[in-house]
Amino acid sequence: MEIIVCIKQILDPDLPPAKFMVDKERNKVIPPEGIPFVINPYDALAVEAALKIKDEKGGKITVITIGDKSTEDIVRKALAMGADEGLIISDTIFEESDSFAVGYILAQGIKKIGRYDLILCGRQAADWDNGVVGSVVAEYLGIPIVTRAKDVKVVNGRVNVERVTTDGFETFELELPALITVSSELGQARLPSGWGIIKAASKEIPIWSGKEIETDISKVGKKASRNQLMRLIIPSYERRCEFITGEDLHEISAKLTSKLMERRIHE
């Protein structure tokens, strides 16, 4: 059983809002100093789903990510959890790629790996929450996909998936190879063990360039982007508190009513 898990490095979603800063001119998030990036929690669950299958059926798990050398930390985290191999695809031509391009790059990387039975992704990344990449990878590879899985089991060379819906779940059975995106309902990702971390620390993590995965330059980077970010802002909430006073309840309620009328929220 060859499993590939696509993972992404994101800002820690537990980051306190006060630490969150935006460069308004360049429409970019400024990562706070002293707080390391983390593995996207949905992707950590995809690793967990892969590990559960490996625990039961055996096999090999390869994690793959796109980014510079700093993404090594999250790859090692996945290795420490129990994945077997890690891989980084890195190239300056990938900068400012949109979800479609990212899907294409991952698909090219996976094609170069060659052998795979199952590909797992998080249902979306907890930074932009687009939820597109998994589907695009499946499209490029021409394999079936089920999104938002809460359970993934391999039975007799096929994969059974329970897919979360708004009011329950659907059950799918797919031929392998297939791609599944994993949802938070899967449960909790395991924590790396001490020995897991020690083994992962000395593991070689190859870095593949755009050329090595035979990238079509017209499909990546800013120029290939199908959408454009117009404005990035931190929402502000205004709270106002006003005490309404008066002689008696009648007066107070009358004042309140007229206040509400003014603000036209009584309708």
Add this chain to the structure above:
Amino acid sequence: MDRFDAIVVGAGPAGCASALVMAKAGLKVLVFERGKYVGAKNMWGGAFFGPQINYLFPNFWEEAPVERLVTRHVISFLTGKGSVSVDFKSTDFGIPPYNGFILLRAKFDLWMAKQVEKAGAILATGLKVDDLLVEGEKVKGVKIGKEEFHSDVVILAEGANSLLTQKAGLRKEFSSEDIKQGVKEVIQLSRKTIEERFNLKGNEGVAMEFVGLCTRGLPGGGFLYTNKESLSLGVVAQLSDLIKNRVKTLDLLEEFKTHPEIGKLIEGGQTVEYSAHLIPVAGLGMIPRLYRDGLLVTGDAGALLLGTGLILEGANFAIASGMAAAETVKMAKEREDFSQRTLSHYQQILKESFVLQDLETFKKAPKFLKNARIYHLYPELIVEMAEKIFRNNGEPRKGTFRMVREVLKGRISIWQLFSDVMKARKAI
């Protein structure tokens, strides 16, 4: 790789220093850190004094995330009616290799840990060591859940709440008399505002200490450090007095923030971090046994820090003790002997260095600093005297010494004052 030369518990200054020195000597080193990442749980007031970091990382300020240099020290006596300050500005402190550095631990410790990893040590974060592996009298490694990790020696750098040191039978239960509690907020302000308000230029910075009202007169004090784009503001108070008087440090900090002197300095700032910490302050008397077969204790876990009222230092003691532990392990490795006989060399290094010598010099400070008059009566007397000296109420003036006598009258006897001064002379 199934066993290590050394396992270090805790990736603060002591742990990182010992791991770095050992890894650089080619030893196989494993560091465990309880925080999700290095720096996540590490806390202090805000500044580092002395050359110790420079010994570890020569010219580190060129590369490491240093907030500002300490070029100005202010000590203030604070009352509800005003304050009297000593304001020391040094031009020499702004010249390499600098005397003091204001650092934010989350950033700095993460940087330090990266250097430790580069030197070849393995760093495992998010793991809390549950227990020591002990065979007979010898410590043989550590235990996390069901996992066991074996090594020739274990270095405890677990910080103030030194549970493993206690489990190893090296220290007794703490008493609230031995501990101070510190709370701190990091308050964000623009660089420009900070430099204007504190009269700073470029990388200059100020370390401020406050005595008096900020702890409601309880033993302890307030502090403020200027970071690049934020202020570290906090209060430290004796735990036993907090309990006795049913006071919470966070209430003290809130009050401190509303004091007119402080309010002006933090105005318009936004609190972006909040943290708390315990400080073992009983000095020489509370230092545990620092070694046994296969085990060394460093930094706060060994209560190796100095508080004299004027000097508040811990991280340099932590680094010096971490380095001393590492040197000891290197020697033990050469001899292939990790018994307490060889490891006692650690104590010897500390005795010959400032670490235990400073603690010896200031051994009377912890008791002296419990004198409540320092925090309650003296700030009031000092501020009142200043008020009397500078007040012009149109009346004929009195001589300065006569005014001093009037201020003191009925509140403290000359003999009491003299006795406190004599004690201070010996303690600080």
